[in-house]
Amino acid sequence: ARDMTITVEAGITMNVLAETLNTGGQRLPIDVPASERATLGGVIATNTSGPRRFGSGIIRDYVIGISAVDGRGVPFKGGGRVVKNVAGYDFCKLLTGSMGTLGLISQVTLKVRPIPQDAAFVVCPLNDWDQVRRLMMNLTTTKTTPSAVEILQGPAWQEDAALSAVNPGSLGRMAVAFEGTAVEVAWLVEQLESEWRDLGVTSLARVPIDEIPGLWSRLTEFSAGDGASLVVKCTGLPSKTAGLIESLIAMDSTVDVQSHAGNGVVIARFGSSNDTAAWTQLIKERIQPAAATAGGYATVIGGNAAKGLPVDCVWGKGTAAWELMRSVKKQFDPKNILNRGRFVF
Numbered sequence: 001a002r003d004m005t006i007t008v009e010a011g012i013t014m015n016v017l018a019e020t021l022n023t024g025g026q027r028l029p030i031d032v033p034a035s036e037r038a039t040l041g042g043v044i045a046t047n048t049s050g051p052r053r054f055g056s057g058i059i060r061d062y063v064i065g066i067s068a069v070d071g072r073g074v075p076f077k078g079g080g081r082v083v084k085n086v087a088g089y090d091f092c093k094l095l096t097g098s099m100g101t102l103g104l105i106s107q108v109t110l111k112v113r114p115i116p117q118d119a120a121f122v123v124c125p126l127n128d129w130d131q132v133r134r135l136m137m138n139l140t141t142t143k144t145t146p147s148a149v150e151i152l153q154g155p156a157w158q159e160d161a162a163l164s165a166v167n168p169g170s171l172g173r174m175a176v177a178f179e180g181t182a183v184e185v186a187w188l189v190e191q192l193e194s195e196w197r198d199l200g201v202t203s204l205a206r207v208p209i210d211e212i213p214g215l216w217s218r219l220t221e222f223s224a225g226d227g228a229s230l231v232v233k234c235t236g237l238p239s240k241t242a243g244l245i246e247s248l249i250a251m252d253s254t255v256d257v258q259s260h261a262g263n264g265v266v267i268a269r270f271g272s273s274n275d276t277a278a279w280t281q282l283i284k285e286r287i288q289p290a291a292a293t294a295g296g297y298a299t300v301i302g303g304n305a306a307k308g309l310p311v312d313c314v315w316g317k318g319t320a321a322w323e324l325m326r327s328v329k330k331q332f333d334p335k336n337i338l339n340r341g342r343f344v345f
Contacts, residue, residue, distance in 0.1 A: 010041030010105040026112045029056035033224040041105040047097035051219045054262040055147035060096040065109030071333025081109045100339040102332040116179035121207035125169030132242040144188045148177040154256035162215035165205035222258045228269040231302035236294025238264040247290040276308040283313045
């Protein structure tokens with residue numbers, strides 16, 4: 001704990017890891033849905049992240065040592081148990097997001113952070129796309145350091161108890177989180193409120209302190225998509241986020257949207273239909289082109305209809321990078337026995 005690192009087996013669940021770190025006043029600031037079931041190895045393999053990625057980064061930023069077993073049964077490892085260890089191949093980053101296709105992760109060393117003393121959310125309504133773009137542009141010049149910048153739109157967020165102090169605008173709400181010492185958080189909140197008022201925001205509020213844990217939980221669990229037919233994660237340039245959200249709403253006025261706006265990530269939960277053919281058409285003809293226009297791509301991450309979708313709907317069209325990944329796969333798993341068919345191969 002004094003070195004702010006921890007070494008654990010990869011099968012540890014995220015809630016047990018959090019409880020273990022909590023005893024030393026520390027945490028791994030990665031938001032993971034279903035933390036009572038999600039394992040650390042699974043989080044690394046799927047490169048899972050959530051709202052805090054804006055201020056705290058993603059899981060690859062915290063893995064400093066890793067051990068795994070490849071498809072031939074040969075153990076290998078990379079990194080070490082100290083933060084400054086950079087010798088050898090960077091297997092930590094190679095295995096992050098590999099979907100378990102290169103090796104079975106067995107042990108991980110993480111760097112961790114102190115649990116912040118205080119937290120706050122500032123919320124404002126979003127009434128038109130020009131306002132959204134102004135608020136997004138402010139992120140490039142703000143004197144504040146948000147932990148999360150979330151745009152929340154759709155029925156799922158309409159009556160959210162933590163956000164009720166601000167009526168949703170026609171385009172939903174923006175919620176900005178701060179974490180740190182009590183003095184830091186107080187100054188950051190006041191500074192952002194001042195900046196927003198200068199931008200013409202006339203209605204804003206702070207989330208009550210007792211509502212903050214519940215709001216963090218709902219923000220984290222949104223991507224799990226319980227009950228949704230299709231959950232899609234689109235990524236693009238942060239400057240194109242407003243246009244991407246606008247495109248998704250135009251496809252379905254009832255879509256629920258959560259955007260990690262400062263990172264250009266938009267998660268959309270669609271409808272109640274399980275018509276695979278209709279979803280395939282929507283993804284290929286509208287969702288993927290919209291993500292490409294925003295400078296990114298679309299990935300299907302969940303939903304009741306997701307299992308029947310073809311690979312090019314789930315992961316997008318094949319690129320030259322796929323061939324490079326296949327060549328790496330052959331080196332680690334020549335008989336193709338590791339998680340076959342889970343990823344693009």
